[in-house]
Amino acid sequence: MAIRDALLHEYDHEMATTRRLLERVPEQHFAWKPHEKSMTLGQLAGHLSNLPYWASAVLGAPFFDLAAGADMRPKEPASREALLTQFDEQVATARKLLANCGDPEMLARWSLRRGAEELFTMPRITALRSFVMNHTIHHRGQLSVYLRMHNVPIPPIYGPSADEA
Numbered sequence: 001m002a003i004r005d006a007l008l009h010e011y012d013h014e015m016a017t018t019r020r021l022l023e024r025v026p027e028q029h030f031a032w033k034p035h036e037k038s039m040t041l042g043q044l045a046g047h048l049s050n051l052p053y054w055a056s057a058v059l060g061a062p063f064f065d066l067a068a069g070a071d072m073r074p075k076e077p078a079s080r081e082a083l084l085t086q087f088d089e090q091v092a093t094a095r096k097l098l099a100n101c102g103d104p105e106m107l108a109r110w111s112l113r114r115g116a117e118e119l120f121t122m123p124r125i126t127a128l129r130s131f132v133m134n135h136t137i138h139h140r141g142q143l144s145v146y147l148r149m150h151n152v153p154i155p156p157i158y159g160p161s162a163d164e165a
Contacts, residue, residue, distance in 0.1 A: 002102065002103055003101075003103050003106040003107075003125055004098055004099060004101050004102070004103075004106065007098060007106075007125070007128065007129075008095070008098055008099060010133065011094075011095065011098060011132075011133070012095070014133055014136055014137065015052065015091045015095075015136075017140070017155075017157055018048065018087070018136055018140050019084070019087060019088075019091075020155040020156075021140055021143055021144060021147070021154070021155060021157075022045060022048065022049060022080075022083055022084060022087055022143075023080075023084065024147060024152050024153070024154075024155065025041065025042075025045045025080055025083065025143070025147070025152075026041075026080075026147075026150060026152060027079055027080050029041050029150055030042030030045075030076050030077070031076075032146075032150070034145075034146065034149060039074055040076060041143075041146050041150075042076030042077060043074040043075065043076050044074065044139060044142060044143055044146060045077065045083055045143060046074050046075045046076055046077045046083060046086075047074035047075075047139060048087075048136065048139045048140060048143055049077070049083050049084070049086045049087035049090065050074075050075075050086065050087075050090060051090075051131075051132060051135055051136045051139065052087070052090035052091045052093070052094040052132060052136075053090050053093075053094070054127075054128075054131040054132050054135070055093075055094030055097055055098060055128060055132050056090075056093055056094055056097060057131075058110050058124050058127045058128055058131060058132070059094075059097040059098070059101055059105065059124065059128075060097070062108070062109070062110060062111065063110065063111040063112070063113050064110075064111075064112055064113065065113045065114070065115065066112070066113065066114045066119075067113070067114050067115035094132070098128075101124075105124060106123070106124050106125040106128075107123050107124070107125065108123065108124055109121050109122070109123060109124075110122060110123070110124045110127045112127075140157070144157070
């Protein structure tokens, strides 16, 4: 089995689960945050909706340079509709790249840099699992707590939630 074939099943499942959570983000609470050092609800949701972009960054070039001028700070979306549109676009673009990626590309080295400083280098498959999948799961967990604090019913994630069987 090709690496992409194993990864695509997981990717589809995790992205569908993430979308169900993003669908419930209340626009009226975008500016709320649980602590002064935390992201706002809108920033967290915006960050989560942009994480599939990293599949494009990892598969589209041998490295990503944080010093190249791209502002990667989490941004609050204009609306829940804009949030979902961004997420859907990023997920679709990343999926196409994943579906067309062979094992040699998955095993090729990829680096994250800040100018001349190399922060790390790892196989693309590892970067995809870390930057896209694990990162998404991590922030999805945060978002579910933010939503719970606003009494928003949490959808099933890895089985029934306390709100939905």
